Amino acid sequence: MALRPVALAAVVLSFALLSACAPGGASVDDFIAGNGSISIVTLAMSDGTTFLEYGDDITAQGGAGSYSWSLAGGALPPGLTLTGGTPTATISGTPSLAGTFDFTIRATDQTGRSATQDLTIDVSRPTLTVNDPLVDEGDSGAVTMTFTVTLSPAINLEVEVDYTTADITASSVDLDYLDTSGSLTFSPGATSRSFDVLVVGDTDYENGVDETFKVILSGAVNADIGGFGIGTIANDDLVGASIADATLTEGDGGNSTMRFTVSLDNPASQVVRIDYTTTAGTATAGADYTTVSNQVQFTPNTSTQQINYIDVLITGDVIAEISETFTVTLSNPSGCTLIDDTATGTITDNGDDAQIDIDASQSALEGAIAESTPMVFTVTLSNVQTLASDITVDYDVIDGTATEAGAGGPADGTNDYDVAAGVSGTLTFTASPLVTTQTITITVNGDDFGEGHEDFTVDLSGLTGNGGNAVLGVASGTGTISSDDPPSISIDDWSTFEGKTGATTKQFTVSLTHYIDPANPLEDYSVDFQVTDGTATVADNDYSAPGGAMGTLDFDDGVTLSLTIDIDVNGDGGFEMGIDETMSVVLSNPTGGALIADTAGTGTIQNDDGQAPVDRFTFDFNGDGLGDIVMGAPGVDVAGGIADQGKVYVFLGRTGGFPAGPITYSAAVADIIIVGENAGGAAPGFGTRACGIKDMDGDGIDEIAVGVNVFDKDATDTDVGAVYLFFGARSGIDLGDNTLPSPGAGEISGPVTILAGVDDYPHIRFLGNAKDDKLGIS
Incomplete structure (x- = not known):
């Protein structure tokens, strides 16, 4: 809508109007199609934890204007809410219930088009776990074994849990440890609590076997239990095992053996088993030596110190290098302790280039x-x-x-x-x-x-x-x-006004690019074309193809770089609803190894026939070809104004007509509101008469006249009356020296208030000649 006020009076405009016609006459659907349909691009949501603040975004794209968001199905986790926005909505809050929650989100643009997306939020409860400590039992007295219970993640509620010990191989009855139980409380935000269990030392030989007991968690409040903890009482009455370093000079090829010696400091009373593995240092596994991972074993009940061996194969080479090393590491001892668990193997070089x-x-x-x-x-x-x-x-x-x-x-x-x-x-x-x-x-x-x-x-x-x-x-x-440049063929687009009579010749240019050097042609190139109707048709005499509706273009061994297809655009004076028409030429079947880079060229025949005529008893104030309505409300009070200051409401025509049922003339419905004056000769009753007047300034758009029959010219000439004339226009409202917030493309945002009677606005005000003329009463 566009009203252009002219000189001396005042207007209030309030609207948020998407143009009925986009630039060039395209429809709203065309305008929206240019921006893409609305879609939701968020495909998954992050997981949440009960009683822990949650927030994640959902993003949409395309469509027109701002988005509204809603829950189309399913349910959000209790405690979470959906907050809309453009282009992003947010789901946030503090979930209070664990589980998997499936739901469907809908985003709707200003045209009513919408998109949905199925999403899931998994909410879990925080978990309590207990660690697995180990202590040496000692020979006497008591040793403290500390268990740590961990809450993950921390939450903003208090968490409680009970704990108790239970035998595995260690026995509280045999006083390997003291049976212990109790409760732990995690204050909001806390992540760990600990408690102690006393381990009793002794000198009993326990066959080199560690003993264990467990800690069981139970009765958790506001959290789940992730398992039990194992307390290990390490036997410290074992024989000790050691491994010695070894050195070997490599050869120029083949393999040689490097032997490592593993020994016990005392005879074992049980079978001793020790795992071992090699680890690369400056020597490279597979190239300088062969990786070994195995177990060495000692037989029990011998009266002398025991010795065993680990053999590693060393690979010879002709590489010039310094001495290289790797290590053999002992681990997982059974029936012994490790005194020295690592040995270094040194490979010395024999010299190369x-x-x-x-x-x-x-x-x-x-x-x-x-x-x-x-x-x-x-x-x-x-x-x-x-x-x-x-x-x-x-x-x-x-x-x-x-x-x-x-x-x-x-x-x-x-x-x-x-x-x-x-x-x-x-x-x-x-x-x-x-x-x-x-x-x-x-x-x-x-x-x-x-x-x-x-x-x-x-x-x-x-x-x-x-x-x-x-x-x-x-x-x-x-x-x-x-080379990544195969020959390619493309076609351009064109646009022209149709004209009133005669024919205008336009050309589609078909181009060969990335071509073979013309001085060394290797291949013929050709492509077929088909002239195709769109909204413009040959049958309606919108255009013709004088060279034929189909054919083949030959590029002559790559020397000819462009060819043309002629289209005659036929002028007419018919009204086509202000809509441009299109036709196209489609390329296919390229030869010579060429590719089609642009399959179709579009010809646009721009409509230049103006708007459809409006019935002489119908008024069009914004030139969109639709009849508009103007009505006065002379008894309306305006905040901060005089009593019965009055308003005039303008309702713009809509495609498909006005909605069914009564319409209340209000800022929520009217497209334009013109407010009576509140200064100078202000008088009540603005809008006593309000009507449309056929085009007065030759722009093809109608005007609005508003009468105020009790207008005072001055203190003497009272009730001379006034008639205001407001000029309609397509291009919006002429604000003169005043400035309103800049509108977005294709719309003017409201409400916009222009006070009548301000000289900056170029509308016309006609005054009565003398007292009691009451101009504007009819």
Whole structure:
């Protein structure tokens, strides 16, 4: 809606109106389709915990305007609520009940279109767990074993739980420990509480076996129980076991055996079992030695110290390296304690040469114009652990079918790559710290030329250092630039006004891009086309295709880069509801390995026939082709104004008519409200007469006239009366020097208040000539 007030009076406007026609005459559905349908993009919700604050967002996209949110099915966990927003709604609160809650969320845009999403929130109760402590029993007295009960996560309520001990292999009756029970209370926010159990020491030999008892939790309030705790009373009356280090010089190949000795400090009274495993250090498992993981066992009841062995296979090589190490670790002893649980195995080197190698090949896609892709060659120093001195090696980047034109070279297919550090240089592998890798970075430059794969090489030479004990292995690498530019065919769009008569010729341009070099054509390229009706049709004489409705375009071995299809647009004077019409040309069946990048071109015939005529007894105040209603309410009081100040209400026509039932003229329903004056010659009864007047300013849009028959011209000329004339317009309201909040695209937000009688507004006020004329009474 648009009213443009003109000179000297005042107006109040209040509306939130989505344009009946989008720019160019498109419908609301077209406008919304351009923004995409509303959809909910959140697919899952986070889990929650009872009595712990929860919050997670749900996001929607598309549609028109702001969203309203609702629960379409199921139920939220008790304690959680849904709060709407655009584009995001929030589910928050403090859940009070555990469980799995399935529900459906609906988001609705301002057009009434909506989307739904099924979601689930899993709510669990906080969990109480107890740890598994271990203490040595000692030979006498009592030892304190502390159990810690943990609450996860912390919540804002008090949590209570009972605990009690129970025998497993340890016995409270035999005084291995003292039976204990009690209760724990977690204040809000607390996460742990502890209690002690006394373990009784003794000198009894218990066959080297640890003894255990458990702590059972029960009677939890506001939490679940996650299990029981195990208290372990470690037997400290055991024999001790140790493992010794070992050393071996490797060979140039094959395997040799490194033996580790495991011994007990005293004879065992029971079978002793100890697990062992190897762990890499500077030596590499699988390359320098064979991983071993097994168990060593000692026979009981012998009168002398016992010894056992662990054998590890060592792999020979010809690598120049310092001595390398790995470890053998003892674990999980049964019938003994571990005095020394780790041994180091040292592999000494027998001397070899260091070696330099470059990646044999690297590749990268070239990309499009202005794009660049790094291609990295790695040069590696191997067969070495230490260097006597630095090693240096020279490199050269050499053109092949790919060429280097320097940074910033032309994007014409001759500048395939750049080397920021230079096409020649030197790499250094330092001895301290030891550097074993260097890189050469090639920048691959994109282009739009359909070409084959191209390559270049990176060569190494001039190796020096390490006292001469260094050799070149792989000395040349090939870089391949893979072309990603198959020929492609596309078609453009056009738009034109239809005109009143005659025909206008428009052309669709079909283009071949990413083509093979015309100097070396490899293939013919062609594509079929079909002229297709849309809302514009050949049958209605909206357009014609003089060259035929279908055919084939031939691009002549890639030399011809563009071809055209002519369309004649026929003018007419018919009214088409202010709606543009479209037709299209569809491409298919490309040949020569070409791809279709744009399948269809759209031709838009823009309507230039204006609005449909409105019946002479119907008034249209905003030029949308729909009849509008104006009515006066001269007895309305206005806050802060005079009694019976009066208002005029304007109701704009709606597609499909006004809603059924009575309409109350109020700010909630009326599209425009014009308020009577409250200054100068203000008088009650604004709106005594209110009516539409046919177009007076030649813009094709009708005006509004409002009468006030008791208007005072001055203290002498009273009741001269006044008639206000407000001019309708499509473009909105002319505010003169006053400023309102900026509206969004396609709508003006209200309420908007313009006081009548203010000179800044260019509406017209006609006054009576003399006292008691009462102009505006009819």
